[in-house]
Amino acid sequence: MELMEDTLTRLESHKTQEVMILMERVNKWYQDFHVLRDIDLTVMAGERIVICGPSGSGKSTLIRCINRLEAHQRGRIVVDGIELTEDVKAIDAIRREVGMVFQHFNLFPHLTVLENCTLAPIWVKKMPKKDAEALAMQYLERVRITDQAHKYPGQLSGGQQQRVAIARALCMKPKIMLFDEPTSALDPEMVKEVLDTMIELAAEGMTMLCVTHEMGFARTVADRVIFMDRGEIVEQAPPEEFFLHPKEERTRRFLGQILHH
Amino acid sequence: MPSSPSLRPPAVRIDALRWMRENLFSGPVNTALTLFALYLLWRFVPPVLDWLFFSATWQGSSRADCQPGGACWIFIGQRFGQFLYGFYPLEQRWRVDLTALSIVVLAAPLFFSRFPQRRRWAIGYFLLTPLLAWWLLYGAGILGLETVPTEQWGGLMLTLVIAAVGIAGALPLGILLALGRRSQLPAIRVVCITFIEFWRGVPLITVLFMSSVMLPLFLPEQMSIDKLVRALIAVILFEAAYLAEVVRGGLQAIPKGQYEAAHALGLSYWQSMGLVILPQALRLVIPGIVNTFIALFKDTSLVIIIGLADFFTAVHRATVDPEWLGFSTEGYVFAAFVYFLFCFGMSRYSIALEKRLARAQKR
Numbered sequence: 001m002e003l004m005e006d007t008l009t010r011l012e013s014h015k016t017q018e019v020m021i022l023m024e025r026v027n028k029w030y031q032d033f034h035v036l037r038d039i040d041l042t043v044m045a046g047e048r049i050v051i052c053g054p055s056g057s058g059k060s061t062l063i064r065c066i067n068r069l070e071a072h073q074r075g076r077i078v079v080d081g082i083e084l085t086e087d088v089k090a091i092d093a094i095r096r097e098v099g100m101v102f103q104h105f106n107l108f109p110h111l112t113v114l115e116n117c118t119l120a121p122i123w124v125k126k127m128p129k130k131d132a133e134a135l136a137m138q139y140l141e142r143v144r145i146t147d148q149a150h151k152y153p154g155q156l157s158g159g160q161q162q163r164v165a166i167a168r169a170l171c172m173k174p175k176i177m178l179f180d181e182p183t184s185a186l187d188p189e190m191v192k193e194v195l196d197t198m199i200e201l202a203a204e205g206m207t208m209l210c211v212t213h214e215m216g217f218a219r220t221v222a223d224r225v226i227f228m229d230r231g232e233i234v235e236q237a238p239p240e241e242f243f244l245h246p247k248e249e250r251t252r253r254f255l256g257q258i259l260h261h
Numbered sequence: 262m263p264s265s266p267s268l269r270p271p272a273v274r275i276d277a278l279r280w281m282r283e284n285l286f287s288g289p290v291n292t293a294l295t296l297f298a299l300y301l302l303w304r305f306v307p308p309v310l311d312w313l314f315f316s317a318t319w320q321g322s323s324r325a326d327c328q329p330g331g332a333c334w335i336f337i338g339q340r341f342g343q344f345l346y347g348f349y350p351l352e353q354r355w356r357v358d359l360t361a362l363s364i365v366v367l368a369a370p371l372f373f374s375r376f377p378q379r380r381r382w383a384i385g386y387f388l389l390t391p392l393l394a395w396w397l398l399y400g401a402g403i404l405g406l407e408t409v410p411t412e413q414w415g416g417l418m419l420t421l422v423i424a425a426v427g428i429a430g431a432l433p434l435g436i437l438l439a440l441g442r443r444s445q446l447p448a449i450r451v452v453c454i455t456f457i458e459f460w461r462g463v464p465l466i467t468v469l470f471m472s473s474v475m476l477p478l479f480l481p482e483q484m485s486i487d488k489l490v491r492a493l494i495a496v497i498l499f500e501a502a503y504l505a506e507v508v509r510g511g512l513q514a515i516p517k518g519q520y521e522a523a524h525a526l527g528l529s530y531w532q533s534m535g536l537v538i539l540p541q542a543l544r545l546v547i548p549g550i551v552n553t554f555i556a557l558f559k560d561t562s563l564v565i566i567i568g569l570a571d572f573f574t575a576v577h578r579a580t581v582d583p584e585w586l587g588f589s590t591e592g593y594v595f596a597a598f599v600y601f602l603f604c605f606g607m608s609r610y611s612i613a614l615e616k617r618l619a620r621a622q623k624r
Contacts, residue, residue, distance in 0.1 A: 069521050095527040106522035110540050119536060120526035152621070172526060 011221050014046035014205035019078075020176060021066060021209075026075035028061060035061050036072065037231040045175070048208045050218040050239075053228035054254060059211045062228070063178045066209070067098040080175055096124065099169030103181040105161040107153035107168070113140070114149040117168045124172070132171070139167040143197050159190030163197050170201075177201065179210040213258055219243065227251045313594075324585060336588040337595050340579045344595075347415015347570050356406070357418050360397045364390055391429070398422070411489035415570040417599065422489075423496060423561040423571065428554055430497035435504025436543075440534060442509055453505070460502035466563050468495045473567035492564050500557050507549035511542030544618055551611035555604045572599065 021043040028036040035058045043049060051059045064070040065077060068084055068091045077084040079094045107116050117136035121127040127135070140146045143163035153161050162182055169177060179198065183191045195217050202208060202221040212218070218225050218239055225242040227235045227250075235242070235251045246252045285295045316331025327333035337344075346354050367390060370376040371383055398414070400406035414422070441453035460468070472491040480486070515538055523533035543550070562573040570578065576596045580589035 067525055069524060092527060092529070095525060098525075100522075100525040102518060102522065102525075104516075104518050106516075106518035108519065108522070108537055108541075110544065120528060123532050123536065124527040168526070 010219070011048075011199070011203055013223050014048075015223050016045045016047075018045040019043075020045045020047070020080060020207050022076070022078040023065075024076040026062075026065065026072045026077060028058075028065065028070065028072045028074075035231050036065070039075070039233060041226075041233065043176075043207065043209065045207055046205050047223045048202050048206075048221050049210065049224050049226060050222040051209065051211045051226045051228060052213055052215075052218070052254070052258075053234075056230075057228040058231040059228045060180050063180060063209050063211055066176070066178060067095050067100055069100075096172060097174055098176045098178060099172055099174035100178045101162070101165050101169055101180065101182045103185050105153070105158070105165045105185075107161055107165055109153050112150050112152055113145065113156070113164050116153065116164060117171045120168070120172050136167070136171050139170045140164070142170075142200070143167045157190060158186045159193045162186065162190075162194045166194075166197055166201070176207045176209070179208065179212065181211050181213075183212065183214060215243070215259065227254060229254070324588075332591050332594070333588060334591065336579070336585050336591050340576075340585070343416060343579060344572060344575050345417045347419055347575055348413045349409060349415065349418065350413065353407075353409055356397045356400075356409075360394050361421075363393060363397075387429070391426075394422075411487055414489065416575040417572040419489075419564075419569060420558075420561050420572040423493060423564060424554075424558045426493050427496040427500055427557050427561070430493070431500035431504050431553075431557070432550070434497060434501035436508050436539065438501060438505035439508035439512060442505065443512060457502045457505050460499050461506070463499075465496075465499050465560055466566055468499050469563060469566050471495075488567060489569060492567060492569060496557070496561070500553060500560075503553050503556075504550065507546050507553060508542065510549065511544075511546035512538065514545050515542050544615075547611050547615050551607055555607055558603060558607070559600060572596065 019042055021041070023039050023041040026036055026039040026041075027034070039062060041062075051062065053059045061070055065072045065084075066079060072084075080097050082090050082093050082097075084090060084094060107113075108119070111119065114133060114136055117140065118129065118132040121132040121135060122129060137146060137149065140149055143166055145160055145163055145167065148156055148160060148164075153164065156164065166182075182198070183194050186194060191214070195214060198208075198210070198217070199221055208221075210217075210222075222239050224236055225239050226233055227242070227246075227248075229250050235246060235248045237246075242251075243255065246255060286292045312331050316328065318326060318328045318331060318333045318335055321327065321335045322339070324333070324335070326335055342351075342354070346357055349357060367386055370379065371386065373379075376382065396403055396406065398409065398418075399411070400408045402408055438453050438457055441449045442457065444450050444453070469492060472495040473488060476491060477485065519537055519541070520533065523537040528536065561571055564571050565574045573596055576592045579585060580592040
């Protein structure tokens with residue numbers, strides 16, 4: 001298999017014994033459509049998880065339940081010790097801990113790159129403007145985009161916009177980062193710059209959940225790869241095992257489709 | 262380095278003759294239409310210009326000075342004060358002038374983006390100028406300014422008061438109604454939909470009429486609300502319903518991802534709306550908002566129905582004054598010109614605003 005010959009070095013694991021996210025028998029329906037079925041998932045602090053699966057398998061819905069962009073209907077979700085309920089305070093507290101990067105970037109087009117990054121620190125964390133700007137510049141430097149700080153998102157390329165989106169999420173100093181297909185809306189030549197940024201982030205020990213089909217990325221950074229199909233977690237394993245010895249027939253078929261096209 | 266030299270785009274020469282051949286005489290039908298349009302212009306423009314300017318009487322002090330064959334603008338000059346101030350007492354008219362002046366001068370810093378503390382100035386401006394204007398115009402005996410009851414207000418000044426208060430009141434209320442109509446709380450949604458559909462379904466003239474004739478029937482006898490205040494409330498509620506629908510159109514145009522990104526960052530509902538959604542949505546619907554403002558400005562002339570003499574009514578009354586009978590054309594032409602000036606001004610400002618915002622964003 002081509003992945004075998006890949007000489008990418010694996011990142012050292014930062015997984016700890018502290019539970020960061022706990023999902024117990026989580027169920028969700030869209031009207032009659034059962035989108036999440038009895039999801040049980042425990043994520044440790046520092047752990048990096050890649051979730052893959054065919055479209056409509058519920059993988060995006062799963063991570064969007066973690067910061068309550070979608071509400072689950074049955075089961076428990078506990079993030080960093082706070083249980084997600086209808087309680088708005090709990091939701092706000094969790095959203096402050098969880099950063100999210102979207103497929104379509106979702107930068108605010110009426111604000112400059114810098115203002116996109118300082119908005120939440122200023123209004124949610126009540127940080128003084130000067131401090132928020134210094135912090136934002138620090139993260140923009142990490143994603144190598146400082147020279148564009150005063151431009152508007154519409155003036156940037158897709159890859160640059162996605163890196164700004166990562167910096168914007170990091171400015172809230174989250175404990176967990178969620179990535180919802182961060183490279184699938186990008187032109188092929190821009191995928192690498194975004195993945196490199198994510199790999200750097202992984203190397204620093206961030207807890208990450210990433211919905212992606214970038215299997216090279218999964219091999220480099222993931223502690224665990226999860227395969228979902230029809231709302232269920234079908235299989236989960238460390239990447240070597242997942243790619244070389246998948247147990248389930250559905251997993252093998254899916255890997256066959258995305259690796260040998 | 263590109264291998265082939267980059268070329269400049271071909272120059273476009275603006276050639277009057279060629280332009281005319283392409284745009285005015287490109288075929289038999291277009292040629293015929295062009296000639297017909299020229300004929301109409303030749304037939305109507307010179308007489309109108311002649312009546313308005315060349316044969317018009319500009320100087321004099323009574324109708325005896327008016328020359329036949331053209332407009333007599335002496336009439337407008339003689340009644341100008343009444344058109345502007347209505348029956349506002351002559352010796353108090355400086356208060357109206359001062360109000361207008363202070364509103365304009367105090368607003369000036371808002372138009373300079375380099376002005377320090379611009380946001381704070383704006384908040385102060387919108388909170389304090391209404392109070393200042395109310396004190397200057399109404400007086401109420403505070404600090405030695407004697408009361409000028411609203412029955413004596415009139416003319417352009419009354420039109421501007423109603424339009425300004427209507428706009429300043431209707432826009433925030435309209436935004437709240439638009440947000441309420443999209444609320445997830447059924448009670449709020451139902452209240453907002455009912456409000457909007459009720460006020461949109463009733464003609465403004467009926468609303469004004471009810472505010473002046475029916476409302477007192479329901480209120481206790483000793484309680485009376487100023488007629489102008491009632492008209493202002495009616496205009497605000499009525500126009501807010503229209504603005505709500507305009508704003509809702511803008512809210513619907515904002516992609517779901519913007520709401521999600523704002524929520525994911527931990528912004529509260531009001532922060533998301535105020536910082537992320539509304540700045541984009543309102544920008545999109547500037548044409549619709551200004552459209553409503555222009556309609557509102559012209560609708561103010563309907564307050565005649567409850568006995569308030571706005572600018573249009575002041576002009577109309579002057580034309581039926583026996584001393585100046587027969588000069589109604591001049592009066593209405595002048596009224597049309599003034600309304601046009603204000604509405605066109607609003608329109609131009611909105612275009613400039615849209616361009617400036619688009620340039621800043623360069624999407």
